[in-house]
Amino acid sequence: MPTTPALSFDPLDPAAQDAVRALAAAAAEHDGVAPLSEQPLLRLGTDADWLTHVVARDDEGTVVGYLQVDRGGDDASAELVVHPDGRRQGVGGVLLRTAERDARLPMFSGAPGQRGKPLRVWAHGDLPAAQAFAAAHGYEVARELLVLARALGPDDAARDVPDLAGLALRTFRPGADDEAWVRLNARAFADHPEQGRLTVDDLHDRQREPWFDADGFFLVVPADDETSEPLGYLWTKVEDQPEGARAGESRVGEIYAVGVSPDAQGRGLGRALTAVGLRHLARVGCDRAVLYVDGDNAAALATYAGAGFERAAADVQYARPAVA
Template sequence: MTDVRSADRLTPDEAAGVLTVAAAADEADGVYPLSEDGVLGLRGTTHRHLLSVADDGDLAGYAYLSGTSGELVVHPKHRLRGHGTALLAAAGPGELQFWAHGDEPAARAFADKAGFTRSRVLWQMRRPLADLPDVPLPEGVLVRAFVPGEDDAAWLGVNSRAFAHHPEQGRWTENDLRLRFAEPWFDPAGFLLAVDPADDKLLGFHWTKVHPAGGGEPAIGEIYVLGVDPGGHRRGLGAALSVAGLRHLAGRGLHDALLYVDESNEAAVALYRRLGFDIHSTDVQYTRSA
């Protein structure tokens, strides 16, 4: 019988073991199996961790849950031996959502066999950073850099309102923000805030991110989070902020940028297509009803 252990917190060795499994899956499948939230959760207590151990004592598979949503990965050399099924069983009955990175036939078959249906699609879109369009800021708007410790509360408020119906982004807390401040990629100069110069009221933001070169791939920029306060919306601010952030990334010497957007978010997809972004890859969320 496959041994699955549940933990509220991982030891450093266990977290390292999960990253080893994820790296092996990435090499075999060509797509990394854990999101940023999944990786950050390895160091905290916000996730419920499930670890499947092989007969030789090696970590064979890993899953986590944040509420009813999570991710699951099995080491390539331990696949087709019941570890994925055991991890799902350990997650318990009731409603569950699991992300599969890459729209792969094996993931679709596993989900179907386990009683999960395709419920959400997340696109990664990309464009070169050359020939960026000229999109001026609306009148009466100034862009400045985020100041950690001073802009936190205002940003969390706008983020919550801008993503009120988003199942993950709209629930961010101060802890989520500070976890990212501690990441080596965090750069406040690339965290752009659109403010009213009369009172410095936050109107919107474009938080950029730089992924370093690795695995034979060059460094690439990201529209990490882009949001506009629905209560203080200025026409064209989303597009102008998008381009302002892309110009910042180009100024860092980067040649391409990516972003993630829900397939169902028609307004955002239309904006990004107008700005020259095309679909690069697809992630799928599978859901099992209660």
């Protein structure tokens, strides 16, 4: 008979962080999709009053589940994972109820503005098991994050830099451009629940990742003053090439983020920067490009459709229906 897992809520020490990464890797291998997005993995070592870590262990002390609740936005956002060997034993339900309680009344923080928040829970890949779990607990789709993809070829590598009409394109300079990029990103994504909240520390976390390459990070600046505040940016991401890719499998590169200042909207920068990203990815050896975009972002969807992208998958946020 299933037993209730033991839960711990302390900040994660290095050993616990490694255990959660191993748990996520086991789930990804089993499900074919990563159960946790990049941000929760980068925050495994973060101790903040708006963030809750929950580790579930079985009777032998083995980590069988993990939950992270982020209360820094308008809604509380949760991501959780259960080890494939520990599923259908109530672990997921315990973690979900814990997330619901934490959203209503944070366990370790009475900070103003962090109580009574609606809860949204991510399901990466929106697999049938996740759909059934959400339905069984009264959750419905509240947000869809689409994964778009397209092939890359020689024509992409041969692209000219689009005419930016009085603007210039240069690569990002770590250290010198950090704060300016954070300001630009906050303006470009002022209404975005995750992207617009990124801080200099978040940027530095990514700069320490093995995939970070400043040569694939581009800023748009006024042509007559390249040291002034940037008006747009294009950030690409290419993970280490897996062994299988050397045997002929696709090498995938990501249009990681495209941001345009509100002051520069309507000048075609999003379309031009997307072309820059495709050219860069093709030139570094990628033969497939992917990106993430919210399903209700009509303008971005139109831009990416025009660049040849098509829907490949989706991540979904679930929430309980609002009570009238």
